[in-house]
Amino acid sequence: xxxxxxxxxxxxxxTSQNIVINGVxxxxxxxxxxxxxxxxxxxxxxxxAIPLAAIRSAIxxxxxxxxxxxxxxxxxxxxxxxxxxxxxIRLSSEHKNSQYDEWVARLKEHINVSTAGFLGPxxxxxxxxxxxxxxxxxxxYIFHPPKPLAAPQESGLKKIAITIIVIAALMVAxxxxxxxxxxxxxxxxxxxxxxxxxxxxxxxITTTSPTPLPTLTVQPSMTLISSPQVIVPSSGIWVRIQYPxxxxxxxxxxxxxxxxxxxxxxxxxxxxxxxVIEAEIQKTExxxxxxxxxxxxxxxxxxxxxxxxxxxSIILNAAV
Numbered sequence: 001x002x003x004x005x006x007x008x009x010x011x012x013x014x015t016s017q018n019i020v021i022n023g024v025x026x027x028x029x030x031x032x033x034x035x036x037x038x039x040x041x042x043x044x045x046x047x048x049a050i051p052l053a054a055i056r057s058a059i060x061x062x063x064x065x066x067x068x069x070x071x072x073x074x075x076x077x078x079x080x081x082x083x084x085x086x087x088x089i090r091l092s093s094e095h096k097n098s099q100y101d102e103w104v105a106r107l108k109e110h111i112n113v114s115t116a117g118f119l120g121p122x123x124x125x126x127x128x129x130x131x132x133x134x135x136x137x138x139x140x141y142i143f144h145p146p147k148p149l150a151a152p153q154e155s156g157l158k159k160i161a162i163t164i165i166v167i168a169a170l171m172v173a174x175x176x177x178x179x180x181x182x183x184x185x186x187x188x189x190x191x192x193x194x195x196x197x198x199x200x201x202x203x204x205i206t207t208t209s210p211t212p213l214p215t216l217t218v219q220p221s222m223t224l225i226s227s228p229q230v231i232v233p234s235s236g237i238w239v240r241i242q243y244p245x246x247x248x249x250x251x252x253x254x255x256x257x258x259x260x261x262x263x264x265x266x267x268x269x270x271x272x273x274x275x276v277i278e279a280e281i282q283k284t285e286x287x288x289x290x291x292x293x294x295x296x297x298x299x300x301x302x303x304x305x306x307x308x309x310x311x312x313s314i315i316l317n318a319a320v
Contacts, residue, residue, distance in 0.1 A: 004029060004036060004047060013106050016099055020087040023273040028086075030103070032110055041274075050074065056081070058107040063087060063271065065258050068100045070107065087271075089256070230265060234299040237270045237320055239279055243291040249281035249313075272320075277302075279316040286310035295320065 006012070014030040017040070026037045034052055039045040050072075057073040063085075070086045088100045232238075239251045242265050250257040251268050253275050260268065260281070270277055283291050292306035295318040303318040 006031060010034075013110070014099065014103055016088070016103070018089040020089060020271075021084060023271050025089070030106060030110075035107075050084075052110050055107070055111050058104065058111055060104045064269075065252070065256060065271070067256070070100075070104060072107075232296060232299050233267065233269075236298070237272060237277065238296045239268045239270060239277060240294040240296065241266050241268070241279075241281055241292070242294075243281075243283060244289050245283060245285045245287065247281050247283055247291060249279065251277075251279040251281075253278060274320055277316075277318045277320055279314070281316075282313040283307075283309075283311050 010031045010033050012029055012031055015028065017027045019026050019028045019037070021037065025040045027040055029036045032052075035050045035055070036047050037050075038047045054075050055072050056075050059071045059073075061069050061071060063069050067090055068088045070088075072084050072086065074082045074084060076082065086103075088103070232240075241247060241251075241260070241262070243263065246261070246263045248261045250259050252258045252270060253272055257278065258268065260266070277295050279293050279295075281291065281293055283289075287310060288308050290306050290308050291312060291314060292304065293314050293316050294304040295302040295316070297320045302320055303316065305314050305316050307314055
């Protein structure tokens, strides 16, 4: 790390050039007083320092790509707790980052020593190491990871089901009413009769036949049920794979590929902010169904590739 100035009583404990913070690769230096990081994609970027006295905990773990991580809990001068995740990139020839275990041990050891005398924001004491590189200089993107995905909207299937039930009930009521009307006898009608006439000429009395009631026919209505709308994530980089059968392959970036094996419509988040997205997906059936791969960045399509070949495959590279 160039242009890093340390005092004579601040020895360097560890260094690493393969740490990712919120999708950006950093170079990191750990001393006995602070953790210093600088972006590797911007040679002119200033150093950012986090005093060890402000780190309240360091928790080891791994992310969705099974890469080792250290989650730091940071206390600012106004008492607010924030978290930052350090991802240790595993090189293709390594099963695990060789420096990872030593970083975990060193951070936990020096955090316990540094925070022993930390009295918090209400104290008059100063946090060691914050005079020149206080917490106010730590960039906002370290404390605030990308926004989570918006929850998918509730499906309207329940409303459609209720509408169908109401229509069916109305049809049954109308049909029952028509049957009742057709079976009821007509009131006021007299039977045909021929009166006895002794001296007057024969006369004929004509009666009118009742007019039959019209039959009411109810035609059932058809309701079209639309498929639920798919919500595309509005932030971050995502790879969408669509295939009705079973597909296999891998997605990610060079050196950080993730194995996938699924079916249907699936989204896979790529934890980077820029770079080249790679995907290699294979259909497992010999059919003409479409296999499609789409790359999104902040909800916008960057690239889409598809195939309908039996047992076809797609190899995709997209710069984001």
